[in-house]
Amino acid sequence: xxxxxxxxxxxxxxxxxxxxxxxxxxxxxxxxxxxxxxxxxxxxxxxxxxxxxxxxxxxxxxxxxxxxxxxxxxxxxxxxxxxxxxxxxxxxxxxxxxxxxxxxxxxxxxxxxxxxxxxxxxxxxxxxxxxxxxxxxxxxxxxxxxxxxxxxxxxxxxxxxxxxxxxxxxxxxxxxxxxxxxxxxxxxxxxxxxxxxxxxxxxxxxxxxxxxxxxxxxxxxxxxxxxxxxxxxxxxxxxxxxxxxxxxxxxxxxxxxxxxxxxxxxxxxxxxxxxxxxxxxxxxxxxxxxxxxxxxxxxxxxxxxxxxxxxxxxxxxxxxxxxxxxxxxxxxxxxxxxxxxxxxxxxxxxxxxxxxxxxxxxxxxxxxxxxxxxxxxxxxxxxxxxxxxxxxxxxxxxxxxxxxxxxxxxxxxxxxxxxxxxxxxxxxxxxxxxxxxxxxxxxxxxxxxxxxxxxxxxxxxxxxxxxxxxxxxxxxxxxxxxxxxxxxxxxxxxxxxxxxxxxxxxxxxxxxxxxxxxxxxxxxxxxx
Amino acid sequence: xxxxxxxxxxxxxxxxxxxxxxxxxxxxxxxxxxxxxxxxxxxxxxxxxxxxxxxxxxxxxxxxxxxxxxxxxxxxxxxxxxxxxxxxxxxxxxxxxxxxxxxxxxxxxxxxxxxxxxxxxxxxxxxxxxxxxxxxxxxxxxxxxxxxxxxxxxxxxxxxxxxxxxxxxxxxxxxxxxxxxxxxxxxxxxxxxxxxxxxxxxxxxxxxxxxxxxxxxxxxxxxxxxxxxxxxx
Ligand code: SF4
Numbered sequence: 001x002x003x004x005x006x007x008x009x010x011x012x013x014x015x016x017x018x019x020x021x022x023x024x025x026x027x028x029x030x031x032x033x034x035x036x037x038x039x040x041x042x043x044x045x046x047x048x049x050x051x052x053x054x055x056x057x058x059x060x061x062x063x064x065x066x067x068x069x070x071x072x073x074x075x076x077x078x079x080x081x082x083x084x085x086x087x088x089x090x091x092x093x094x095x096x097x098x099x100x101x102x103x104x105x106x107x108x109x110x111x112x113x114x115x116x117x118x119x120x121x122x123x124x125x126x127x128x129x130x131x132x133x134x135x136x137x138x139x140x141x142x143x144x145x146x147x148x149x150x151x152x153x154x155x156x157x158x159x160x161x162x163x164x165x166x167x168x169x170x171x172x173x174x175x176x177x178x179x180x181x182x183x184x185x186x187x188x189x190x191x192x193x194x195x196x197x198x199x200x201x202x203x204x205x206x207x208x209x210x211x212x213x214x215x216x217x218x219x220x221x222x223x224x225x226x227x228x229x230x231x232x233x234x235x236x237x238x239x240x241x242x243x244x245x246x247x248x249x250x251x252x253x254x255x256x257x258x259x260x261x262x263x264x265x266x267x268x269x270x271x272x273x274x275x276x277x278x279x280x281x282x283x284x285x286x287x288x289x290x291x292x293x294x295x296x297x298x299x300x301x302x303x304x305x306x307x308x309x310x311x312x313x314x315x316x317x318x319x320x321x322x323x324x325x326x327x328x329x330x331x332x333x334x335x336x337x338x339x340x341x342x343x344x345x346x347x348x349x350x351x352x353x354x355x356x357x358x359x360x361x362x363x364x365x366x367x368x369x370x371x372x373x374x375x376x377x378x379x380x381x382x383x384x385x386x387x388x389x390x391x392x393x394x395x396x397x398x399x400x401x402x403x404x405x406x407x408x409x410x411x412x413x414x415x416x417x418x419x420x421x422x423x424x425x426x427x428x429x430x431x432x433x434x435x436x437x438x439x440x441x442x443x444x445x446x447x448x449x450x451x452x453x454x455x456x457x458x459x460x461x462x463x464x465x466x467x468x469x470x471x472x473x474x475x476x477x478x479x480x481x482x483x484x485x486x487x488x489x490x491x492x493x494x495x496x497x498x499x500x501x502x503x504x505x506x507x508x509x510x511x512x513x514x515x516x517x518x519x520x521x522x523x524x525x526x527x528x
Numbered sequence: 529x530x531x532x533x534x535x536x537x538x539x540x541x542x543x544x545x546x547x548x549x550x551x552x553x554x555x556x557x558x559x560x561x562x563x564x565x566x567x568x569x570x571x572x573x574x575x576x577x578x579x580x581x582x583x584x585x586x587x588x589x590x591x592x593x594x595x596x597x598x599x600x601x602x603x604x605x606x607x608x609x610x611x612x613x614x615x616x617x618x619x620x621x622x623x624x625x626x627x628x629x630x631x632x633x634x635x636x637x638x639x640x641x642x643x644x645x646x647x648x649x650x651x652x653x654x655x656x657x658x659x660x661x662x663x664x665x666x667x668x669x670x671x672x673x674x675x676x677x678x679x680x681x682x683x684x685x686x687x688x689x690x691x692x693x694x695x696x697x698x699x700x701x702x703x704x705x706x707x708x709x710x711x712x713x714x715x716x717x718x719x720x721x722x723x724x725x726x727x728x729x730x731x732x733x734x735x736x737x738x739x740x741x742x743x744x745x746x747x748x749x750x751x752x753x754x755x756x757x758x759x760x761x
Contacts, residue, residue, distance in 0.1 A: 049732075052732070052733070053733060056733045057733075073555075076555065077555055077558070080555065087543075089539050089543075090536050090539040090540050090543065093535075093536065093539070094536070097532075103715075109531040109532035109535055110531055111531045111534055111535060115531060159740065160730070161728045161730040161731070161739055162728075162730035165730070165731075178729075178730060178733075179730070180730055180731070181732075181733075183732075184732055185731050185732045185734070188731050188732075210731045210732070210734040210736050211736050213731055213736075214728060214731065214736040214738070214739060215738070218738065218739060218740060221740060222651060222740070223651075225651075225740070226648065226651045242715050243715075244715055244719075250726065250727050250728060250729075250739065251726055251727070251728045251730075251739035251740045251741070252685060252726035252739055252740035252741025252742070253739070253740040255681075255685050255720075255740075255741060256685065256740050256741070259681045259682060259685060259718070260682065260686075270535060270539075276711060277707040277710055277711050278707050278708055278711055280703070280707055281558065281702075281703035281704040281707050282558065284703060285558070285703065292729070295573065295667075295668050295669070295723075296668040296669075296670060296721065296723050297723070298577070298722070298723050298724050298725070298726060298727055298741075299720065299721070299722060299723075299726075299741070300670075300720065300721040301718060301719075301720055302715065302718065302719040302720070303717070303718055304715040304716065304717055304718075304719070305717050306717070307717065308676075308717060310676075310677045311635075311675075311676060311677055311680070311717065312632060312633075312634065312635045312636055312677060312680045313635065313636040313680045313681050313682045314675070314680075314681045314717055314718070322535075324531075324535045324538075328535055328538035328539050328542065329538070331538070331539055331542040332538065332541060332542035337542075
């Protein structure tokens with residue numbers, strides 16, 4: 001875009017640019033994981049956005065955890081607090097239900113995404129509600145609530161600034177905490193100018209100034225808050241003993257959505273419950289610090305019921321929809337259970353080198369990044385390991401996510417576990433061993449045979465020696481290319497001699513038979 | 529109820545393969561900020577979060593409020609219906625006569641007997657709302673609001689300027705102490721921690737104030753404790 005266009009943008013050109021971005025997003029979303037990742041890697045603007053966001057969020061987090069020992073202590077506490085809650089999950093859910101009900105909150109249970117959507121639509125239909133304004137809720141993205149309600153003639157408007165912009169662009173969030181980090185402010189300026197209209201029905205004036213952009217969105221959304229029939233929100237924690245829904249946010253849209261419309265519907269996963277108020281401080285200390293590097297968010301809102309008889313405002317009805325969608329299966333899995341410890345802070349994606357390069361949309365799932373790789377294949381609505389098998393391979397197992405996670409979820413271990421499950425032999429699928437959805441779906445005969453051979457070779461020294469010897473002798477016969485491995489790498493050539501040969505020549509190992517046993521080391525030590 | 533029972537049954541089945549509860553359960557409580565630092569920490573954090581703090585006293589805070597309203601050229605102020613509201617109205621009528629005063633004394637739908645008017649009044653014609661903090665958290669720089677008939681939920685949310693009266697004597701170290709003190713007591717419909725004006729960094733990580741809630745937060749800080757510096761000097 002030329003300098004003169006920057007000052008006097010051409011509406012038609014900008015509209016085309018915005019439409020092109022929408023088209024690119026839709027095109028990318030329709031492809032396979034590997035193609036999506038490739039497309040993301042080739043998009044320089046996108047890469048700059050994610051690099052910038054990752055660096056920024058990492059630095060912010062670091063600034064609020066100046067003391068490593070204190071951080072590790074807090075992480076111990078966070079992990080303990082989440083495990084303590086999960087250990088008593090069914091009891092806590094029942095206690096939560098009892099106390100929410102006593103507070104006048106109506107509790108609903110949904111086993112599947114569809115059930116949750118039906119429940120929410122049912123509440124709306126019973127109250128003749130036509131418009132929804134939404135606070136930020138990843139669970140509502142998980143169940144694709146907007147889509148479900150819009151198909152039934154209900155208008156759903158996202159009110160979190162990032163979510164609002166993503167909705168305007170007809171895209172999906174690329175980060176669980178910062179939904180629109182894939183766009184820079186020029187792109188957002190174009191988007192607002194071409195697609196948003198002021199409350200007077202005029203196009204929003206073109207501006208790249210962030211205060212202007214936020215001010216314009218604020219004016220539009222305020223009117224919607226004032227008029228909406230229903231507010232939908234997520235929940236960060238549900239406190240069982242007091243029957244309380246706790247929400248954290250900076251913008252005030254969460255408070256608006258849960259306060260101004262006559263009906264508030266909260267939707268959340270069954271894992272979010274904690275026992276009492278005294279379980280809150282540690283997690284509330286960790287969540288905003290890990291997410292955005294804030295000591296606390298601008299608002300912490302603890303809702304314990306609808307408007308009381310003597311109160312003057314607030315919703316007349318509050319509903320809580322508790323969603324399973326695969327969570328109780330995760331709870332049953334001996335190794336994958338820590339998935340449920342997650343507090344959705346996003347630190348794992350902010351620290352993931354793969355996420356920083358391919359960005360959120362390449363994953364093609366509601367939850368991207370390391371936690372997305374772990375949770376997505378386990379959600380009933382997401383198609384299991386069969387549909388998400390490629391995603392779990394997009395990881396170098398560098399461990400950065402596991403080190404960043406405030407509740408010490410062993411994310412790399414879980415990713416490895418899911419990889420193993422995705423190629424699990426059929427035999428183990430009927431012996432009572434518990435598996436994630438779609439276990440064994442990515443097992444390939446050829447690959448399995450190769451690994452079996454590898455395993456045999458490494459368990460039998462004679463075979464191993466024979467094999468490595470054959471490799472050195474036949475090194476001239478090695479192919480020059482081994483696609484796709486050699487697409488981005490050159491093919492290594494085996495050395496002329498095996499390590500054992502070299503070791504013997506250097507006098508390190510005394511005899512061939514002692515290799516691969518502890519003996520060789522001891523001999524070497526004795527000699528030196 | 530079958531979804532409920534199915535979910536709970538699956539969870540109960542999963543409880544049999546529990547890993548034993550973490551030994552970290554025995555961790556001592558989180559360390560809290562020493563009292564001598566409470567005040568300075570709170571002031572520092574609030575300033576960093578773009579809140580304005582004006583110090584005053586229990587005797588003169590109403591006058592301070594009038595001065596601030598005049599200084600900021602506030603056109604209209606919404607007050608909660610509390611015991612002191614009558615006296616406050618008199619002070620403001622005398623000392624800040626340009627400010628239109630409105631009392632939040634009936635439901636949001638039927639304010640002034642005119643259904644629907646309150647919402648638009650609140651959203652379009654109210655510059656400021658006056659709230660009262662029930663506690664102050666030093667470690668995170670937060671004001672605690674407990675909503676109810678005397679502290680409507682929208683009062684501190686919808687008007688662009690939120691003014692909150694806070695007393696130094698209500699300060700506690702932080703979340704840990706506050707939650708421990710709250711345990712066993714009835715919860716208000718909304719228990720809010722407010723730590724600055726509304727804000728967002730959703731556009732290219734650039735901070736902007738006044739996202740959906742108040743653009744500005746003014747704290748009227750009542751110095752009702754002999755400060756530790758004074759006490760020690
Ligand atoms: S897995 Fe850990 S780091 Fe990632 S979002 Fe969840 S709590 Fe945060």
